[in-house]
Structures are given as C-alpha cells and as structure tokens.
Amino acid sequence: MKALVDWLDSRTGIRDLMHEALYERIPGGARWRYVWGSTLVFAFTVQVITGFALWMYYSPSAQTAWESVYYIQYQTAGGWLLRGIHHFMAQAMVILLALHLMQVIIDGAYRAPREVNFWLGLILMQIVLGLSLTGYLLPWDQKGYWATRVATNLIGVVPLVGPALQQLVVGGADYGHHTLTRFFALHAGILPASLVGFLVLHIALFRKHGIRYKLPPKFADTSFWPDQVLKDAVACLAVLAVVLFLCIRPMFSGEPEPGVPVTWGAELGAPADPSNQYSAARPEWYFLFLFQFLKLFEGWGESGELLGAIVIPGAVMGLLFLMPLIGKWNLGHRFNIGLIVILLAGVGYLTFAAINEDYQARWTDHGQFAELLPVIEELGNDEEKIHSHFAGDAARIAEYREQYQAYEHYRKSDEYLKAVEAAEVESHRAIELASGPEMIPLTGAVTLLRNDPLIQGPRLFAQHCASCHTHLPPPVEGAEPSPLLAKASAPNLYGFADRAWLTGFLSADHIAGPNYFGGTAHAEGEMVGYVKDTLSGWEPDDVRKVVLALSAEAKLPAQAAADAKDSAEIEAGRALIANEENCTMCHKFGDAGELGAAPDLTGYGTREWLIGMISNPMHERFYRDANDRMPAFAENENGEGNLLDAHSIGLIADWLRGDWLRPAREEAAVEVAAEKADADAPPPADPPTNTEAAAPAAAPAKK
Amino acid sequence: MAKPSQPAVKPGDDAQERRNFFTKVAAVVIGGFVALIPAATGLAVFLDPLRKKSKAGEMLPIAPLGAVPDDGIPRQFPVVAEHVDAWTQSKQPIGAVYIRRLPGQEKPECLSATCPHAGCFVAYDKPTDTFKCPCHNSSFAVDGAIIEPSPSPRAMDSLESEIVGGEILVKYENFYTGKAEKIVKL
Numbered sequence: 001m002k003a004l005v006d007w008l009d010s011r012t013g014i015r016d017l018m019h020e021a022l023y024e025r026i027p028g029g030a031r032w033r034y035v036w037g038s039t040l041v042f043a044f045t046v047q048v049i050t051g052f053a054l055w056m057y058y059s060p061s062a063q064t065a066w067e068s069v070y071y072i073q074y075q076t077a078g079g080w081l082l083r084g085i086h087h088f089m090a091q092a093m094v095i096l097l098a099l100h101l102m103q104v105i106i107d108g109a110y111r112a113p114r115e116v117n118f119w120l121g122l123i124l125m126q127i128v129l130g131l132s133l134t135g136y137l138l139p140w141d142q143k144g145y146w147a148t149r150v151a152t153n154l155i156g157v158v159p160l161v162g163p164a165l166q167q168l169v170v171g172g173a174d175y176g177h178h179t180l181t182r183f184f185a186l187h188a189g190i191l192p193a194s195l196v197g198f199l200v201l202h203i204a205l206f207r208k209h210g211i212r213y214k215l216p217p218k219f220a221d222t223s224f225w226p227d228q229v230l231k232d233a234v235a236c237l238a239v240l241a242v243v244l245f246l247c248i249r250p251m252f253s254g255e256p257e258p259g260v261p262v263t264w265g266a267e268l269g270a271p272a273d274p275s276n277q278y279s280a281a282r283p284e285w286y287f288l289f290l291f292q293f294l295k296l297f298e299g300w301g302e303s304g305e306l307l308g309a310i311v312i313p314g315a316v317m318g319l320l321f322l323m324p325l326i327g328k329w330n331l332g333h334r335f336n337i338g339l340i341v342i343l344l345a346g347v348g349y350l351t352f353a354a355i356n357e358d359y360q361a362r363w364t365d366h367g368q369f370a371e372l373l374p375v376i377e378e379l380g381n382d383e384e385k386i387h388s389h390f391a392g393d394a395a396r397i398a399e400y401r402e403q404y405q406a407y408e409h410y411r412k413s414d415e416y417l418k419a420v421e422a423a424e425v426e427s428h429r430a431i432e433l434a435s436g437p438e439m440i441p442l443t444g445a446v447t448l449l450r451n452d453p454l455i456q457g458p459r460l461f462a463q464h465c466a467s468c469h470t471h472l473p474p475p476v477e478g479a480e481p482s483p484l485l486a487k488a489s490a491p492n493l494y495g496f497a498d499r500a501w502l503t504g505f506l507s508a509d510h511i512a513g514p515n516y517f518g519g520t521a522h523a524e525g526e527m528v529g530y531v532k533d534t535l536s537g538w539e540p541d542d543v544r545k546v547v548l549a550l551s552a553e554a555k556l557p558a559q560a561a562a563d564a565k566d567s568a569e570i571e572a573g574r575a576l577i578a579n580e581e582n583c584t585m586c587h588k589f590g591d592a593g594e595l596g597a598a599p600d601l602t603g604y605g606t607r608e609w610l611i612g613m614i615s616n617p618m619h620e621r622f623y624r625d626a627n628d629r630m631p632a633f634a635e636n637e638n639g640e641g642n643l644l645d646a647h648s649i650g651l652i653a654d655w656l657r658g659d660w661l662r663p664a665r666e667e668a669a670v671e672v673a674a675e676k677a678d679a680d681a682p683p684p685a686d687p688p689t690n691t692e693a694a695a696p697a698a699a700p701a702k703k
Numbered sequence: 704m705a706k707p708s709q710p711a712v713k714p715g716d717d718a719q720e721r722r723n724f725f726t727k728v729a730a731v732v733i734g735g736f737v738a739l740i741p742a743a744t745g746l747a748v749f750l751d752p753l754r755k756k757s758k759a760g761e762m763l764p765i766a767p768l769g770a771v772p773d774d775g776i777p778r779q780f781p782v783v784a785e786h787v788d789a790w791t792q793s794k795q796p797i798g799a800v801y802i803r804r805l806p807g808q809e810k811p812e813c814l815s816a817t818c819p820h821a822g823c824f825v826a827y828d829k830p831t832d833t834f835k836c837p838c839h840n841s842s843f844a845v846d847g848a849i850i851e852p853s854p855s856p857r858a859m860d861s862l863e864s865e866i867v868g869g870e871i872l873v874k875y876e877n878f879y880t881g882k883a884e885k886i887v888k889l
Contacts, residue, residue, distance in 0.1 A: 062788055146823060150838060153822040157881035163888075164753055173757035173877070173888055174797070176788035275781035275796030277816070277824045279837035294821070295839045299852035305820070305881040380831060412840075419837065443793070450796075463778065464770075631769070641869045643770050 022225035024207060028217030030227035033107075036100040037206070038232035039239050041199070043093045046240075047131075048192065050086040055188060058138070060180040063444035065140035066271040070434050070445065073268055084247030084265025090132055092239055094286045097125050098344065105323065105340045108333055109212040115324035117205040120198055122320055127195045134187035136284055140180060141269030142423060146281035148183075149175065154309040157302075175274070261428050270426040271446040279419035282358070289350035292357075316343065361413035369407050375400070376407060429455055436661050451647075457655020460648050461493075464633065468519075469493050471656075481514075489519035490630070496656050497554040497605025499562075502547045508536040521628040526586065527598065542576060546583070549573025554605025558658050577601065595620050610653035614644075756889050762865065762872040765800060771811055771871065777803040777827050777834075777845060779816065782875045800862060800873055801827060801834070803845070813864040813873050814847045820855035822880045834859060856883040 009015045026034070057076065059068040072079040101121070104110055110118035137148040156166040171178025222228070245252075250262045270276075283291050290313065297304030319339065326332040369376075379385045381404065390396040426449065433448040434440050441447055449455050461471060468490035472482050485492060492515040495501040504510040511531045512523045522528065535543060552563045552570045563570065577583045577592075584593030589601040600621040603609045612619065615634035617627045634642040634649055644652075654660060765780050781796040799816040814834075818825045823838035833850065834843040842850040847859035863874040877888040 063791070150821040150823060153880040156879050163879060167752050167755075168750065170752070172752045172755040172789070174786075174788070177791070178752065178789050273796070275783075275799045277779070277799070277826060279824070279826055281823055281838055291839070295854060298840075298854050300854070302856040302881065302883040304854055305856065309881075377830075412835075416837065641767050641769075643767055 020207075022223070022229075024210070024224040026211060026222050026224060026228050028213045029219035029222045030231050032231055032235070033103060034211060034228060035232050035235035036096060036103055039235050040093065040096050040100055041203075042232075042236040043089050043096060043239060044195065044199070046089050046243075047086060047093070050082050050089070051188060051192070053082055054086060058184075060138070060184040061177045062140065062180065062272075063442070065138060065180050066268070066445050067434070067440050069139040069141075069268060070431065070440075073265065074431060074435060080265035081247055085243055087266035088243040088246040089239075090135060091284070091286065092243055093128055094132065096239070097128055101125065102340060102344070105336055107212055107214075108327065110324050110336075111327045111333070112324070114205070114209050114212065117202060117209065118324050119321060120202045120205065122317070124195060124198050124202060126317075127191050127198065131187060131191050131195070132284060132286070134183045134191065137183050138180065138187060139268055140272045141427070142272055142276070142278045143269045143281060145175070145272035145274075146278050147283045148179075150281070151283070152179075154305065157305045158310055159306070261431070268427060268431065269423060270430045270449060271444065273446050273449070276449075278423065280416065280423045282354075285351065285355075288354040289347045292350040292354035357409070358413055358416045361410055361417055364410050364413070366410070366414075369403075369410065372403050372407060376404060426455060432663055433661060435663070451651070452660060453651045453654035454660040456648075456651045457660075460644075460652050461655065464644060464648075465493075465652070468629070485514045488514065490628075491516050491520070493656055496610075497551060498556055498559060499547055499551045502551050503544075506531055506535055506543055506547060508532040522626075525626070545569050545573030546576050547573070549577055550601065550604055553601065553603055554609075554657065556605070556657055556659070596624065598626075599623060605657070607650070607653050607657060607659065610656060611646075611649050614649050614652060757877060760874060760876050760887070762863075762874050765802065765813075765864075765871050765873045768809070768811070768866055768869050768871055771802050771804050773804040773806050773808055775803055775805050775845070776829075777801040777814070779827065782873070784875070798875060798877070799824070800875065801825075802864070802871060802873075809866065811864055811866070811871050812846065813862040813871075815860040815862055815876075815878070817860070817877065817880070818855065819857045819860055819878065819880055819882075819885075820853075825859065856881060857885060860885055 005014070054072060057068055057072045057079070059065065069083070072083055074080070076082075104118065104121065133148075133151060137144045152166055152170050155169060156162045158165060167173060169179075169182065171182045247265045250264060282288065290309070293312075294305065294308045297308045300307065323336045323339075327336055329335075375389075379389055379400070386397055386400060390400065429452065430445055430449055433452060434445050458471075461469075465471075468488065470482070470484050470488045470492040471494045472485060472492055473494050475481055505516050508531055510516060512518055512528045517523045517525070517528055548563075548566050549570045550573070551559065552566075552573075555563075574589075577587075577589050580592065583589060583601060586598040587593050587601045588595050593601075599613075600609075613622050616632040617623050617630040618625070618632055623630075631643060633644040634646060636642055639645065761784070763782055763784050765782065766778075770780075771778055779799055779801055782798045782800055783794060784797050786793060786795050786797050801814045801816055802811045804811050816825050817823075818836040818838065818841055820836060820839055820841045823836050825834045825836050825841075825843070827833075828835050832845050834845070834847070836842070836855070839854045841853045841855035843853075843855075843859045844850055847861055849855055849858045860876075860878050862876065865872050879886045879888060
C-alpha cells in the first residue's frame with residue numbers, strides 16, 4: 001500500500017495536497033461557530049448527488065415534466081425520498097446561508113483582506129437563490145407554474161431591457177417547453193457550474209487568509225483534521241437528520257384523515273394549467289417576504305412594482321456588497337451588524353405577515369362576525385350607504401370600517417385556505433388518475449384532469465346549472481339545511497336517480513318540497529298530484545320495489561352490487577312500473593307506454609338519458625311543452641351554437657351519476673358502504689332528504 | 704546539476720521580440736476565433752426567443768351568446784386555441800376571460816383573467832361583485848376598473864369582442880404586467 005501511495009505521490013504530489021487540505025491551522029482550536037461554511041458545502045454536495053439521480057428521470061417539456069416528476073415520486077423505488085431530500089435540502093441551504101452570512105458579518109470576517117471573498121460569498125448566495133427559483137418551476141405543477149409566472153413577469157418591469165429579458169428567460173412569448181428547457185439548463189447546468197467555480201475561488205481565498213478569530217485565543221491551536229472535521233461532520237449529520245425528518249414527517253403527524261393520501265417527501269401539485277384558476281399561488285416560504293413586500297406599494301402605480309421588485313431589493317444587495325468598504329470606518333462594523341439585524345428582522349416580519357394574512361382564518365373565531373354579517377351584506381364598502389346607515393356618526397363609521405377590514409382579512413384568508421384545500425384535492429386526484437390503469441396519455445397529465453368528471457363536473461355544474469339547481473348533500477345531524485335550497489328554482493341533483501333520491505321523490509311529503517319540484521311549475525303538476533293522491537295509498541313495499549327498479553335503470557356504479565343483490569325485487573318493481581294502470585299511463589317504459597306525456601323512464605338516469613335531458617329537455621323523450629325554463633344546452637346535432645359541447649355535457653352527466661375512476665381500495669369501500677346503507681335503508685314513508693339529517697345510500701361514494 | 708534557465712528573449716534581440724509579438728498576436732487571434740465561433744453560435748441560439756412572436760391576437764370563438772345572460776354578472780370561460788409550443792401544436796386552453804352582458808344589451812364586455820399587476824389569475828367575487836387578485840390584493844370593479852388603493856398600476860385588460868352567428872368572438876391578447884400602459888406582448 002505504501003509503495004502504491006509513494007508511486008502516486010511521486011506523480012501527483014498527493015501527500016502535499018492532502019496535508020494542505022487537512023492540516024490547515026485553526027487558531028484558538030476547533031469551534032462550532034466555524035461549521036456553517038462546511039454544512040453549506042455538504043448541502044450543495046447532497047444537491048449535486050440527488051440532482052444527478054433526479055436528472056436520470058426528469059424530462060423537461062410541458063407534456064413530460066410533471067409526468068416524469070410523478071414517476072420519480074410514485075413509481076420509482078425510493079424516488080419520494082430522493083426528491084424529498086433534494087427539496088428540503090434546498091430549503092436548508094437558504095437557512096444555512098443566512099446563518100453563514102450573519103456569522104461572517106458579526107465576526108467581521110468580511111473586512112480587509114477578506115473583502116473579495118465576502119463578495120464571492122454574496123455571489124454564491126445569489127446563485128443558490130437562483131437555483132431555488134429555477135427549481136420551483138421544474139415539476140410544472142400549478143403552484144410552481146403560477147409562482148414562476150409572477151417572478152418572470154416582474155423581470156418585465158426592468159426599464160428598457162425588461163421585456164426582452166423576460167422573453168429570453170421564458171424562452172419565447174408564451175410559457176411552455178422552452179421555459180422548462182431554459183430553467184432546467186439554468187438549474188442543472190449554468191448555475192451549478194458557476195457555483196462550483198465561485199466555490200473553488202471562495203474556498204481558495206478562505207484558505208489563503210485563514211479563519212478570522214478573536215484575540216487572544218481561548219484554546220490552543222489545532223488543525224482542521226480531525227478536530228474541526230468532527231464538529232463539521234456532526235453539524236452535517238444534524239442538517240441531514242432535519243431533512244430526513246421533514247421527508248418522513250407523516251410518520252409523526254398522527255392518523256391520516258380518511259380518504260386523504262399521505263404525502264411522503266416533497267409535495268407535487270396538480271399539473272400546470274393556464275386556463276385553470278389557481279388562487280393558492282405563493283412562492284417558496286423564503287421568498288414570501290418579497291411577495292409581501294410588493295403589497296406595500298398600493299397606489300404607487302407602475303413605479304411601485306419597479307421599486308418593490310427591482311430597485312429596493314437591488315439597493316439592499318448593493319449595500320451588502322458595500323459592507324467591506326463601510327466596515328473600514330470606525331463605526332462601520334457596528335453599522336453593518338445593525339444593518340444585517342434590521343434586514344433579517346424585516347425579512348422575518350414580512351414573512352410572518354404573509355403567513356398571518358394567509359392563515360389567520362384558522363385561528364379566528366368566525367362567530368365574532370355573526371352580528372356584523374347582515375350589516376356588511378347591506379352596506380359593504382359603499383361610502384354613501386355607510387354614511388346614510390350611521391347617520392353620519394363619524395365614530396360609528398370608523399368602528400364599522402375597522403370591523404369591516406377585520407372581516408375582509410378573515411374572508412380573504414378563508415378563501416385562500418379553501419383554495420389550498422381545493423388545490424390539494426386536485427393534486428391528489430391527478431396522482432390518483434395517473435396511477436390508474438390507463439396511466440398518463442401522450443398529451444400529458446393535464447388532460448387527465450380536463451377529462452375527469454370528478455374535477456370538471458362541479459365546475460361545469462356551478463357555471464351552467466347552479467343558477468337553478470342545487471347539488472347539496474344532506475346536512476349533518478342537527479344542522480340546518482342550506483339556505484341555497486330554498487332559493488333554488490329546480491331540483492337538488494345530489495344523488496340523482498339513486499335509491500334515496502327516488503325514495504324522496506316518490507314521497508308525498510317531499511315531492512313538492514325544495515329538494516324536488518318545490519321551485520318549479522311541476523309543483524302543481526300531475527306527477528305531484530299522483531304521488532300525493534295515489535302513490536301514498538300504495539303498500540310501502542310496492543313503492544320500494546318501484547324505487548329499486550327505477551334506480552336500477554340508471555346503472556349507477558355505486559349501486560351495482562346492491563342492484564345485483566335485489567334483482568328479484570327490481571324485477572317486481574319493473575312489472576309495477578310497466579303496468580298500464582301505473583306509471584305507463586303517462587310515461588314510456590321499455591315497450592310499455594307512449595312518448596309524449598311525461599319523460600321516458602326507459603334507461604332513466606343512465607349517462608345517455610342524462611345527456612339527452614341536458615341537451616334538450618323539450619325533446620319528446622322528456623318534457624316537450626311542459627318543460628319549465630330549463631334551457632336546451634345542445635339542441636343542434638351539428639354542435640353549432642350549442643351552449644355546451646358534447647364533452648362537457650358528458651362530464652356533467654358522469655359527475656351527477658358518480659361515475660368516475662376510483663382507486664381499487666376506494667371502489668371496495670364504496671361497495672361495502674353501499675351494501676351497508678342499503679341494508680339500513682329506511683322505509684319509503686320516511687325518506688332521507690337534506691331537510692332531515694340522513695345520508696343517502698350512495699353518500700360514501702361521493703366527495 | 705540542472706542548467707540555470709535562460710531568458711527566452713535576450714535583451715536587445717529585436718528580431719526575437721518581433722517574432723514573439725507576432726506569436727502573441729497570432730495566439731490571441733486564433734485562440735479568440737476558436738472560442739468565438741461556438742460562443743457566437745450559442746449566443747445566437749440563446750437569443751432566438753426574441754424572434755418568436757406570440758400567436759395571440761386572433762379573434763377566437765369563446766362561447767355562444769346564450770351562455771352569457773344579460774344579467775351583468777361576469778362569467779369565466781377558457782380561451783381555447785390552436786397553440787404552437789415550440790415543436791408541438793394542439794388545440795388547448797391558453798388562458799381565460801371574463802365575459803358579461805349588461806341588462807338589455809347584446810354586446811358583451813370581455814376582460815382578461817390575468818392580473819395586470821403580476822400575472823396571477825384574478826377571481827370574480829360574487830358577494831362583493833368585484834374582481835380580486837389572490838396574490839397581492841389588487842381589486843377591480845365588475846367593469847374591470849381599478850379599486851384604489853391597489854398595487855396594480857392599471858385596470859383589468861379589456862379585450863375586443865364581437866358576435867358572429869350567435870357566437871362570442873374575443874381578440875385574446877397578453878399584455879405586459881406591472882406597466883401603467885396596456886402594452887401587447889408580441
């Protein structure tokens with residue numbers, strides 16, 4: 001071995017190199033306060049190692065970025081841990097940078113002859129922040145996409161060159177493949193290579209000038225190896241332990257909520273979609289202070305953004321660069337220490353303010369606004385109304401304004417938290433769909449969400465149906481029904497065509513109520529009369545058979561097992577419906593009855609039936625002239641001039657039927673719940689509706 | 704014993720100095736040239752996005768007129784267009800707009816859903832009948848006018864629209880954010 005080392009040494013001088021690297025003199029002995037630089041080098045090394053491994057899977061394009069990160073996170077052995085370490089170590093680096101900078105300034109290690117090294121350190125800090133900024137976009141998820149849009153738009157406010165610079169960074173006029181390829185080239189190539197170059201210079205100059213220490217030294221001098229190396233290694237171990245803890249934190253956060261998937265490592269939002277409103281956009285927590293800072297420039301117009309995003313941050317960075325020169329004066333060092341403390345306190349305050357603004361609804365009691373709400377609804381922020389309501393009483397007006405502001409802050413926070421929740425639902429759904437049997441199509445994961453009834457159904461319903469219909473589940477026990485129900489002019493379609501819904505519909509107590517025909521012209525119609533006068537006299541068991549048979553027509557996925565089990569009763573119910581003295585007096589049902597007087601019950605509630613009804617309720621299969629205000633959303637077969645396209649109508653129909661892809665475990669749970677609910681189903685005379693606290697049979701299947 | 708090194712050029716040896724001068728010039732020129740070619744090529748490709756123009760600005764069909772009742776309430780619609788993204792072309796949503804019609808009016812008013820402050824997606828708040836940006840708290844009246852004080856330097860961006868054969872067409876454009884003036888991104 002010695003001969004081999006001798007041979008190598010004679011050719012490379014490795015012994016001298018090792019000696020120089022390991023036996024640097026540490027005046028005053030090894031100390032914990034010297035570890036920050038080493039932990040930063042360690043953190044960067046971890047980022048390089050994990051980054052290379054991620055690179056082997058990552059594919060930067062608008063159709064493959066999210067998809068490849070999903071694959072790393074959910075399909076690759078240990079991928080979640082690899083990505084988690086990379087994600088949290090990046091955050092640790094920012095904290096370590098701040099600690100290192102503070103230590104250098106407090107110790108005066110930026111003063112002569114170390115000025116150049118301090119400047120190199122500041123350049124390294126910019127590079128690390130640049131790595132964080134570019135890395136945030138690479139998963140191409142909603143939060144990264146929208147946060148990066150803001151960041152790149154801010155570049156555009158730079159005078160003269162801003163627009164061109166923005167176009168160069170974005171890789172064109174619009175965000176897309178080239179935004180990703182450019183950010184990836186920066187993140188994995190240009191910035192790390194620059195970092196290595198500046199780091200070599202930084203360490204070389206550090207070695208040249210040695211450690212800055214206080215005189216007289218408290219302890220005897222020692223060498224870098226092994227004393228300081230041990231302390232550095234322990235500090236690196238602590239950093240790694242924190243990062244690993246953050247990766248596996250779900251293990252320590254108690255029982256997960258049912259139906260909420262546990263996220264190990266780093267989160268992955270829903271795929272980026274420029275047409276999808278995303279109200280939860282925020283930068284990474286260490287850029288929140290800049291985000292909050294921009295809000296301070298209300299009313300400044302164009303100059304506000306320039307000042308807040310470019311001039312003032314640039315001036316602060318300029319001041320940091322001037323520190324070695326300022327430090328030459330007698331009071332300069334104290335000024336610098338004061339400056340860094342004020343800057344970090346300012347950053348801390350703005351970060352806290354941003355978090356407080358977003359999350360205050362979590363710790364604010366909504367009840368405190370109960371009395372105020374009707375007044376706010378009446379007056380809002382309207383000067384005239386406020387003045388008139390308080391008869392010009394300045395004190396009361398000021399009090400109202402204060403309360404109004406407090407409520408507005410609460411409401412904004414509440415909306416943000418709801419947006420975060422909705423974003424999480426969407427992200428979990430995207431992952432669920434990508435993990436499904438059909439995997440991700442070539443057009444990318446964003447199309448999975450665009451074609452998903454569970455995600456698109458509620459949106460389309462809210463936009464096109466909710467001005468008349470509601471979709472309200474039964475309230476929990478003891479709760480009041482939603483006030484929306486009384487305002488609605490068309491039936492509540494929650495659980496449409498399932499057994500519970502039809503049980504209520506065929507009940508004399510409910511058919512003319514707010515869940516069914518209450519708000520429509522049909523409240524006075526023949527069907528209501530028939531249910532009240534005739535059906536109420538039937539044997540409850542026969543009504544139940546009709547409910548089961550009609551509901552089975554819909555072939556609802558959540559009821560498949562129950563329908564199979566009750567086939568005998570369903571057959572009997574079909575016979576009752578088809579009897580010419582019963583339903584087929586007005587309705588058509590299979591071969592029995594005629595079209596024209598009332599909606600066709602053949603295939604009632606199926607996808608095809610619902611699409612037909614939504615497309616044209618005036619069709620002879622449905623209400624013809626008796627249709628009450630429901631528009632025909634797709635009257636023209638050629639599609640021209642239709643209010644909705646066939647794809648959107650299909651999504652609404654699927655959503656109303658609860659027909660969407662479910663993961664296998666949820667599918668099994670739905671079947672069990674449906675069977676249980678069916679076994680516990682109340683008799684028809686006492687149907688569950690949302691005015692009486694009871695869950696419909698298929699409730700567990702719905703989200 | 705090693706010979707002491709001799710200076711490369713003897714003082715006063717003008718011919719040798721002249722030769723060295725040309726050697727230096729040649730080394731700088733050739734070295735610079737070999738570095739310049741790949742650097743210039745790389746720079747040209749790097750600057751290529753400056754040549755690219757946005758396809759936005761065409762009149763695009765958004766929704767049938769019937770989808771926007773004349774009740775003054777803005778409705779959000781995706782803007783779907785043939786979108787060329789570098790090497791791919793597909794029909795997909797490229798943004799979103801708000802459209803409303805005032806009572807008794809056929810002509811719709813159309814606003815871009817992009818906040819003119821920093822580019823976030825502006826949300827319509829039904830209870831207050833205003834638009835609110837979820838990022839930096841910019842607020843706008845239902846007609847897009849700025850509600851002061853606001854970090855936004857201008858009102859929401861109105862978009863040109865027309866009705867053709869019962870269909871609302873909108874000239875969808877992107878504008879630079881953070882500017883008091885509405886400047887189209889080309």
